[in-house]
Amino acid sequence: MRITAADVPALERGVALLGSGGGGDTVTAAVLLRRLTESGREPVVHRIADLLPDTLVVPTGIVGATAAFAEKLPSGDEFASAIAAIERWTGQRAQALMTIEIGGLNGLLPLVVAQELGLAYVDADLSGRGLPRLDQFSVAATGRGVAPAAMAEPGGRVVVLAAAADSVVENGVRAFLSSSGGWAAIALAPIPAGELADHAVLDTTSEALALGARVLAAGESPDLAVLETALDGQVLARGRVLEVSRHIGPGQHGHPGFGRGSATLTDHRDGALLRLEMENEYLLALRDGLPVASTPDVLSVLDRRTGVPLQCDAIRAGVEVDVVCLAASPFWTDPRRRPLLEPRAYGIDCDPVVAP
Template identity: 80%
Template sequence: MRITAGDVAALERGVALLGSGGGGDTVTAAVLLRRLLADGRSLAVRAVGELAPDTRVVPIGVVGATAAFTEKLPGGDEFAAAVAAVERWTGERAAALMSIEIGGLNGLLPLVVAEQLGLAYVDADLSGRGLPRLDQFSVAATGRGIAPAVLAEPGGQVVVLAAGSDLMVERGTRAFLTSSGGWAAFALAPIPAGDLAACTVPGTTSGALALGRRVLAVGESPPRPALEAALDGSVLARGRVLEVARHPGPGRHGSPGFGRGSVTLADHRDGSLLRLEMENEYLLALRDGAPVASTPDVLSVLDHRTGVPVSCDAIRVGVEVDVVRLAAAPFWTDPRRLPVLQPRAYGIDCDPVRPR
């Protein structure tokens, strides 16, 4: 598959939808990608099965406060420094890159980095959607582990988290980001291409592009059946946001957690109240108090007029929205991995709600 400048709008819409209200703003990364693909250029995206089994693939992405990424722009060397550091530490040379997360900013920016570094790009990621924590990556869920991991921040610091549990790597990363400007380029140890099918979510870039194309094709304010067909999902509610409540997260073991919140809207169809519980992403939907959808399925909120996804930090009272559900990647519905993304993994006392 090759991506051209004409594909960027669809890819941006697809990754924003898969961000489930998180993942960071895609605008800056889309501008960089369009600039890279100007003058008729295109970028190759390789399927997992097209690579030789011993090809070393390095997962990369932005971690931290993605809002800070647009305020403190990269100098241009952060990802090169992160990839070089992980190569030195492991003694293995990167032949290709992949994204740590298809949802949001990281669904676009690694494509730019791969082209800049002259490396192949692989159609897979470690999330299949937007995720808030490193210890929820597919490599953690399958027991492969995260360490060693490299962080390179805009000020020039490069840190290698050489060993430790997935939770310790997550905590160490957050501690580093707090003192270094809010975001960093992130790289994991190379993964042999022959192992990718077992520990990653394949086909996510091509899937996001196809999703975006379908959604853009139905236009603005589409009828509900047309939107559901484009999403291959369901519209949970259409209505005006009545209330947005935000409060600090509960944290664990005395440490601060991500901020929490809820969004309430009245469904125009029947007057029922739909409430969304959110953290960095939308996690649980309740209709008149009864759960109707939850993570690991992807819950997204779309501006009803434009169809543009509305992030958790941007949702406001008075906006007319569509609340939609997209099916989770099969990787996450496997009973062995479901506990990693079920509501209780976020401290919500509710079983996963599956489509009927």
């Protein structure tokens, strides 16, 4: 599958929806991808079946404060440095890339990186949506593990976290980011293409493109039935945001956690109150106090007028929105893996709500 300039708006909309309110603003990454395609350098997305089983695929992407990425743009060397570092550490040469996360800007940026480095790009990722922590990646869920992981930050520093439990790697990454300008490029150890079916979420780029194309085709301010058909999902509420509250979430060992908050709106259809609990992503929806949807399903909030997904840090009182729910990737419906993404993984004492 070749990504053309005409595909960029649909792919951008699809990855923004799958970000579930997180994953970072897609605008900058979409500009870079559009410029690449308009210059005639169209990325090709390869299905796993198209690759030899021993093709070494490096997961890569941006970690950290994605808002800082737009303010402190990359020099162009960060990804190459991180990938080179993981190659040196593992003694394996990258033959293809995949993204660590299809949701948000990481659904777009690694396509640009693969084209710039002359590497194949694989239709898979380690998340199937937007996720805040490395220890929630699919390789953590399957026991393969996140380490080793190499990071390169805009100031030129490169760090390799060689071996540790996934939670320790996550904490080490956050410690590095706190002193590095807020974001870094990351590369994980190569995974043979023949093993990706067991350790990754497959076909996520092609599915994001198809999702975005359907939603864009539905037009602005579509009827509920049209929107639900385009999303292949459910509209939980349609109404005006009444209140948004934010606070610092629970952390570990005395350190503050991610920003937490909630947004409340009235459903214009029947007057019910819908409250969204959020961290970096939208996590739980309660309708008149009863849970009706939750992670690992993808909750997203769309501007009612434009249909553009609203990030958790951008939702404001007074905005007319549609709150929607998309079913989680089958990878995360496995009861052995679901605990990594269910509400209690974020400190919310609630059972996951399974989409019908």
